[in-house]
Amino acid sequence: MNVALYIARRYFVAKKSTNAITIISWISVLAIAVGTSALIIILSGMNGLTGLVQTLYNSFNPDIKITAVSGKVFTADDNLILQLKNINGVAYISRTLDDNMLLKYNDQLQITHIKGVDENFTAITRFDTLVSEGNFISAQKQSHDLVLGKGVAYRLGVGLNTNFTPVCIYCPKRGNNSSSINPEDAFNEEKCYPSGFFTINDDFDFTYGLISYEVAQDLLQYPLNSVSALEIALKHNTDADAIKKEIQKTIGDKFIIKNKYEQNDVLFKTLKTEKLWTFIILTFVLLIATFNIIGALTMLIIEKKKDVKTLSAMGADVNLIRKIFMTEGLTIIFIGSFIGILLGYVLCLLQQHYGFVTFEEGYIVDVYPVEVRFSDFVLIMATVLGAGLIAAIYPVRVFTKQNLLLQD
Numbered sequence: 001m002n003v004a005l006y007i008a009r010r011y012f013v014a015k016k017s018t019n020a021i022t023i024i025s026w027i028s029v030l031a032i033a034v035g036t037s038a039l040i041i042i043l044s045g046m047n048g049l050t051g052l053v054q055t056l057y058n059s060f061n062p063d064i065k066i067t068a069v070s071g072k073v074f075t076a077d078d079n080l081i082l083q084l085k086n087i088n089g090v091a092y093i094s095r096t097l098d099d100n101m102l103l104k105y106n107d108q109l110q111i112t113h114i115k116g117v118d119e120n121f122t123a124i125t126r127f128d129t130l131v132s133e134g135n136f137i138s139a140q141k142q143s144h145d146l147v148l149g150k151g152v153a154y155r156l157g158v159g160l161n162t163n164f165t166p167v168c169i170y171c172p173k174r175g176n177n178s179s180s181i182n183p184e185d186a187f188n189e190e191k192c193y194p195s196g197f198f199t200i201n202d203d204f205d206f207t208y209g210l211i212s213y214e215v216a217q218d219l220l221q222y223p224l225n226s227v228s229a230l231e232i233a234l235k236h237n238t239d240a241d242a243i244k245k246e247i248q249k250t251i252g253d254k255f256i257i258k259n260k261y262e263q264n265d266v267l268f269k270t271l272k273t274e275k276l277w278t279f280i281i282l283t284f285v286l287l288i289a290t291f292n293i294i295g296a297l298t299m300l301i302i303e304k305k306k307d308v309k310t311l312s313a314m315g316a317d318v319n320l321i322r323k324i325f326m327t328e329g330l331t332i333i334f335i336g337s338f339i340g341i342l343l344g345y346v347l348c349l350l351q352q353h354y355g356f357v358t359f360e361e362g363y364i365v366d367v368y369p370v371e372v373r374f375s376d377f378v379l380i381m382a383t384v385l386g387a388g389l390i391a392a393i394y395p396v397r398v399f400t401k402q403n404l405l406l407q408d
Contacts, residue, residue: 096230110155143215171219198210351370
């Protein structure tokens with residue numbers, strides 16, 4: 001039998017002569033439980049938001065994106081496409097061509113980043129799932145469908161029930177040296193009809209519009225097979241970094257190759273930094289709560305002075321007596337952290353299944369997203385135990401020596 005554990009357990013559950021000791025002990029348990037559950041809930045909420053952002057951006061960004069080191073466009077002929085398709089792990093390749101263009105609808109004007117996409121674009125990005133109203137661009141070539149972000153559509157006053165009034169898209173003519181006094185002669189023009197609206201976030205909704213690759217090529221007057229980027233979808237369970245290196249080796253150093261996280265590295269680094277600082281701030285709060293153990297153990301040691309002297313007379317050494325009170329402190333920590341983890345986990349599960357915390361109307365999702373990760377449990381448990389151990393060492397070593405006259 002573990003003598004220290006047995007006595008510590010009896011001290012924890014037994015009635016104390018001073019009721020304040022019992023109150024302080026359970027306050028310590030409660031403080032640790034609340035701090036631990038708060039860490040679980042908040043970190044899980046941040047995981048949910050990060051996962052939501054990744055899902056939204058991954059629906060617009062491909063697994064791998066290839067752009068030119070210099071210049072806006074490069075030639076992606078059939079030979080280059082074939083080389084990429086022969087790389088193991090590559091599933092789909094899409095040609096895209098984009099630039100800023102002027103949109104005009106009735107008397108409203110809006111500078112918009114227009115992206116021309118081919119028939120493989122939806123297979124690569126699943127962008128069609130983001131179209132909240134209407135339909136995506138028709139698969140037929142030279143389709144004059146136009147898909148707009150809701151913000152752009154709002155500023156232009158465009159609706160899906162106005163099929164008889166096209167949206168005019170203007171793009172400056174390349175190498176235009178015309179001296180015409182009519183400014184419209186300096187622009188290429190295409191008339192497109194809105195087929196759908198998409199919603200991601202304000203960065204996209206008020207900035208982007210999509211048309212077919214062929215119409216974009218006509219507007220921009222680039223040579224055949226010119227692209228701003230090649231977007232690639234990978235097969236499931238493939239190593240994106242290994243394929244990225246293989247692509248770089250195949251096509252050379254004239255191209256910039258980025259995976260989906262590198263395409264938005266600032267965003268994802270910011271999300272990680274926010275989670276880290278949130279964890280650090282909440283850890284300080286938890287440390288303060290953990291230091292209640294100092295008061296509980298100090299009062300317990302003073303109360304049990306006679307018991308300790310009796311144990312010492314029976315042959316118990318200093319290490320055993322200190323071990324008893326250390327075990328008492330760790331018992332408080334384990335009970336508090338266990339209750340906190342269980343409470344936090346249950347609340348997260350309830351949010352996932354029933355969605356008690358909701359967003360107002362107009363948000364992308366109806367309920368606050370939550371994602372529970374095992375790694376967070378391990379990190380939080382280690383933090384609580386470490387902080388509790390540090391908090392328990394001081395009263396056990398100092399007060400057993402000063403108040404009970406024990407010598408090392």
